[in-house]
Amino acid sequence: xxxxxxxxxxxxxxxxxxxxxxxxxxxxxxxxxxxxxxxxxxxxxxxxxxxxxxxxxxxxxxxxxxxxxxxxxxxxxxxxxxxxxxxxxxxxxxxxxxxxxxxxxxxxxxxxxxxxxxxxxxxxxxxxxxxxxxxxxxxxxxxxxxxxxxxxxxxxxxxxxxxxxxxxxxxxxxxxxxxxxxxxxxxxxxxxxxxxxxxxxxxxxxxxxxxxxxxxxxxxxxxxxxxxxxxxxxxxxxxxxxxxxxxxxxxxxxxxxxxxxxxxxxxxxxxxxxxxxxxxxxxxxxxxxxxxxxxxxxxxx
Numbered sequence: 001x002x003x004x005x006x007x008x009x010x011x012x013x014x015x016x017x018x019x020x021x022x023x024x025x026x027x028x029x030x031x032x033x034x035x036x037x038x039x040x041x042x043x044x045x046x047x048x049x050x051x052x053x054x055x056x057x058x059x060x061x062x063x064x065x066x067x068x069x070x071x072x073x074x075x076x077x078x079x080x081x082x083x084x085x086x087x088x089x090x091x092x093x094x095x096x097x098x099x100x101x102x103x104x105x106x107x108x109x110x111x112x113x114x115x116x117x118x119x120x121x122x123x124x125x126x127x128x129x130x131x132x133x134x135x136x137x138x139x140x141x142x143x144x145x146x147x148x149x150x151x152x153x154x155x156x157x158x159x160x161x162x163x164x165x166x167x168x169x170x171x172x173x174x175x176x177x178x179x180x181x182x183x184x185x186x187x188x189x190x191x192x193x194x195x196x197x198x199x200x201x202x203x204x205x206x207x208x209x210x211x212x213x214x215x216x217x218x219x220x221x222x223x224x225x226x227x228x229x230x231x232x233x234x235x236x237x238x239x240x241x242x243x244x245x246x247x248x249x250x251x252x253x254x255x256x257x258x259x260x261x262x263x264x265x266x267x268x269x270x271x272x273x274x275x276x277x278x279x280x281x282x283x284x285x286x287x288x289x290x291x292x293x294x295x296x297x298x299x300x301x
Contacts (some may be wrong), residue, residue, distance in 0.1 A: 046293025058087030097132025
């Protein structure tokens, strides 16, 4: 009996490998091809627009004329104050135009980034040229209560331009199938910007008055680098493992510019000589930019 048991065990041991060899093997699960991880470069073109608030603040200076409205009586330095009042206002400068440039970045495919859904993390830098420059002109007539027949007329011209714009952003997105990425993006925007302001004023005299008070003017400008946050969203679709097309929207808050004009000085009063009125002006503007663009990317590894 003992010998029969040992012989049975040996027979099973010899037969098991042969039986296993005849059994069909289960195929391993297919491994998805990663077409997102890697560095890329690309180009883009689009349109940008914005409306920026401008604050113009005038402050009166000293006058040296002996004419009424500068010295004496109850209204010394009066027209300097009216000149400063005329130069104090709020306005908006709108801008829009073509935007174009290139980008480079790197993506990483992350499995189960959104619970059971795969996603992509990345970083991107882009640099844009811009064609937008806009000028707004504002006309006003400021009354002079102490001298009702002598209001101050003003024409103010404001210009703002963004020459170049770049961003450095992170990207995080959800894969909608293996080829389509829907993403959010955010980071730092930087721009080269300039602004100018010119003011022309004149005291309006009654018809037939031989004396003249103006015209007189001032101007100022600034060229600077701006920095601020940028956020946005987009969608990117790969039609091959290396080529993709994207569409995205970005909003950038680039911060402010501030500058002073030279003095609004009127030396031409026909009575009393000297400087009849003068004012100084400070201009501040806050720059915003909206960007809608399409682009192409090529993954090179």
